[in-house]
Amino acid sequence: MSIEPNTPLIDRFGRVHTSLRISVTDRCNIRCFYCMPLENARFKPRDELLTFEEMTRVVRVAAGHGISKLRLTGGEPLVRSNLSQLIQMLKAVPGIQEIALTTNGILLPDQAADLKSAGLDRLNISLDALSEELFERITRRQGVQKVLDGIAAAKSVGFENVRLNAVAIQNLTECEIVPLANFARENDLHLRFIEFMPLDADRAWDKSQVLSGRQLREMIAQEVAPLHDLDREDKSQPAVDYEYADGRQRVGFINSVTEPFCGTCNRLRITAEGQLRNCLFGSEEWDARQVLRTGGTDADLSARLHSCVQAKKPSHGMDSPEFVPPERAMYQIGG
Numbered sequence: 029m030s031i032e033p034n035t036p037l038i039d040r041f042g043r044v045h046t047s048l049r050i051s052v053t054d055r056c057n058i059r060c061f062y063c064m065p066l067e068n069a070r071f072k073p074r075d076e077l078l079t080f081e082e083m084t085r086v087v088r089v090a091a092g093h094g095i096s097k098l099r100l101t102g103g104e105p106l107v108r109s110n111l112s113q114l115i116q117m118l119k120a121v122p123g124i125q126e127i128a129l130t131t132n133g134i135l136l137p138d139q140a141a142d143l144k145s146a147g148l149d150r151l152n153i154s155l156d157a158l159s160e161e162l163f164e165r166i167t168r169r170q171g172v173q174k175v176l177d178g179i180a181a182a183k184s185v186g187f188e189n190v191r192l193n194a195v196a197i198q199n200l201t202e203c204e205i206v207p208l209a210n211f212a213r214e215n216d217l218h219l220r221f222i223e224f225m226p227l228d229a230d231r232a233w234d235k236s237q238v239l240s241g242r243q244l245r246e247m248i249a250q251e252v253a254p255l256h257d258l259d260r261e262d263k264s265q266p267a268v269d270y271e272y273a274d275g276r277q278r279v280g281f282i283n284s285v286t287e288p289f290c291g292t293c294n295r296l297r298i299t300a301e302g303q304l305r306n307c308l309f310g311s312e313e314w315d316a317r318q319v320l321r322t323g324g325t326d327a328d329l330s331a332r333l334h335s336c337v338q339a340k341k342p343s344h345g346m347d348s349p350e351f352v353p354p355e356r357a358m359y360q361i362g363g
């Protein structure tokens with residue numbers, strides 16, 4: 029396939045892709061049950077992971093086709109050494125307007141200042157439970173205080189509009205919903221609940237474990253404060269956000285399972301070892317690393333990007349009887 033320079037990444041359904049999520053590692057310092065196995069996680073050998081130079085080259089080519097927003101993720105992105113150096117390199121790519129990072133927050137006290145000075149624009153910090161006991165059941169590690177310290181560190185170095193991500197799980201995290209909502213309001217954090225998706229390494233996901241965005245919204249409106257609808261400024265955002273009636277912060281719901289938002293999806297992904305993906309739930313990958321490591325040209329990379337976009341399906345198909353979860357778990361794809 030020969031692609032003209034600057035051709036936008038538009039798929040067969042007219043979706044224009046402007047956002048790339050880059051997994052910088054598949055390793056992690058905790059073991060959330062909805063993502064990783066407790067033991068024997070199958071990490072890629074280090075020499076298979078893309079180098080910072082390789083990631084930057086992919087981003088430069090992708091930016092030429094209209095990618096303007098990046099999100100660094102993993103695994104836990106802060107366990108990759110010298111991440112701030114990568115942020116500086118990506119920040120210098122023409123066309124890149126925003127770099128965000130999703131982290132479990134544990135290493136933020138050490139790294140927040142460097143990330144800020146490297147030019148990181150936005151931070152999402154994941155925290156599903158404020159109680160240490162439940163945090164430990166979910167992550168199979170201790171660490172609530174470390175995450176709280178991470179949140180404080182992020183704010184103290186000047187990150188604004190920090191978001192808190194919380195996966196909500198039926199029969200497990202109900203008791204955390206209201207405390208998390210209150211905590212977010214008290215600390216001026218924009219909380220977003222994520223429905224539990226079938227991406228756990230143990231493949232134990234069951235629909236009955238999904239605490240839906242609707243249930244959560246009702247619980248919060250009753251027990252925290254009434255909620256007002258908001259106009260969706262950016263339709264490609266996966267969350268449906270509401271404002272508390274007293275004007276004190278917003279709360280959002282990422283209803284990937286019960287109300288999929290595939291119709292406005294504008295994202296591509298690249299795994300830590302350089303496989304392009306057009307959907308979290310896809311089974312196909314396009315090998316960018318092979319192009320990078322066998323003397324391929326930028327035009328070859330453009331062709332891989334465009335093939336990946338052209339093959340994108342209209343939706344993740346989770347509701348279909350033929351749906352099978354992807355072979356790779358969340359930590360191996362990049363959330």
Ligand code: SAM
Nearest residue numbers: 063102103104130131132154193224225358363
């Ligand atoms: N380690 C970082 C973190 O946890 O924030 C970044 C990677 S993690 C895979 C990205 C996000 O995906 C986190 O907010 C995490 O809670 C969420 N996540 C992981 N597995 C999930 C699942 N099976 N369903 C829904 N969200 C999930």
Ligand code: SF4
Nearest residue numbers: 056060063103104132
């Ligand atoms: Fe690690 Fe994030 Fe997966 Fe939890 S969700 S195991 S923090 S990569």
